[in-house]
Amino acid sequence: MDIWSKEKRSECMSKIRSKGTKPELALRKSLFARGFRYRVNDKNLPGKPDIVLLKYKTVIFLHGCFWHRHEGCKYAYTPKTNTKFWVDKITSNVERDKVNLQKLTVLGWNVITVWECEIRHEYKHDLTPLIDKVTKIICDNHLEN
Ligand SMILES: [Zn+2]
Structure with missing residues (x-):
């Protein structure tokens, strides 16, 4: 027997699906505050980018x-x-990143990599400098095209 109501279950499922890490959520929130709208973890794109x-x-x-x-x-x-x-594992991650970057570029996507330490470092303070940087890259690309 199903002891959960439908709503409750879908609420829980959505929580499980949105498995954003703390730095990722911080980044998303800041982008949203700047007026950017995005999709997350797009499975249809090479490498399943965190933010689209x-x-x-x-x-x-x-x-x-x-x-x-x-x-x-x-x-x-x-x-x-x-x-x-570890060396093998990380080397294959790096190789895969390169391949995905190439695929995305060929498809016409601009790719921005944000490192976790950039957020970790600023997390307790202020993400403004990082978001400024990212916003500038997004807008520069946008204006060029
Ligand atoms: Zn780092």
């Missing part, structure tokens, strides 16, 4: 520094144990 700004033909990836190896970032360290496993 259809109107601006722009996608945003929010990358974890460790998993996507943010060059020169302190969070992009190599674990001392199981080193080969």
